[in-house]
Amino acid sequence: MLKGISPIISPELLKALCEMGHGDELVIADGNFPCESIGKNAVVVRADGHGTAEILDAVLSLIPLDRYTDKPVALMEVVKGDSCPTPEIWAEYEKILNKYEPDHHDIDMTERFAFYERAKNAYLIIATGETAVYANVLLKKGVVTY
Numbered sequence: 107m108l109k110g111i112s113p114i115i116s117p118e119l120l121k122a123l124c125e126m127g128h129g130d131e132l133v134i135a136d137g138n139f140p141c142e143s144i145g146k147n148a149v150v151v152r153a154d155g156h157g158t159a160e161i162l163d164a165v166l167s168l169i170p171l172d173r174y175t176d177k178p179v180a181l182m183e184v185v186k187g188d189s190c191p192t193p194e195i196w197a198e199y200e201k202i203l204n205k206y207e208p209d210h211h212d213i214d215m216t217e218r219f220a221f222y223e224r225a226k227n228a229y230l231i232i233a234t235g236e237t238a239v240y241a242n243v244l245l246k247k248g249v250v251t252y
Contacts, residue, residue, distance in 0.1 A: 112164035114156050122149045122230045123168055128249045132230040134158050134165065136241035144222055145231040158236040159198040162243060165232075166206040170248035177214035179203065180244040182221040195238040216244075 107113055111120065126132065135141050136158055141150050153161055171178035181199070184190050203211035216224065224244060225231065 112167060114153070114160060115164050115168070116151065116153070119151045119153065119232065120168075122151055123165065125149075126169070126229050126247050128247060129172060129174075130229040130247050131224070131227065132165070132232065132245050132247065133225045133228045134161050134232045134243045134245070135234060136236035136238060137234065138239065139231075139233070139242050140222075141231050141233040144225050145228070147226065148228050149230045150233060151230065152233050154233070154235045156234050156236075158234050158238070158241045158243060159195060159202060161232055161234055162199060163202045163205075165245070166202060169245075170250060171207050171210060172246040172248040173210055174248075175246050177212040178207075178246040178248065179211050180214040180216045180221065180224065182218055182240055182242045183215040184240055185218055190239055193238060193240045195236075195241045199243060 115123075123132075133139070181196065184192070221242065221244070228244065
């Protein structure tokens, strides 16, 4: 354990976050996301037992979002015709994003298969045990300044 770092950030996840550079992307994936097949070229870190919102909070405590991108956050939009209402977890994400990036966290609502294609280029995929549907979130890392 380290001071100031959430204990849900495993050593493997901390290493992957440190390796990421400006403009690299990461996916915080729900339990239904095909992490291993989409992440064939990515670092895939397991965070079973944790939800996407708590991982999002822990990750954003360590990395900034890309300020050179209009929409540094992407969510997988609900598939047209799906009877699923607007996912409640998105409101949790909004609160967390406001906590860390109040002035810069515009969200790109991305069609399911376009989200998968973008995720194939992610540096890191964090596989959570999240049971909420449409709970996948993609972040573009920004420049760390002191």
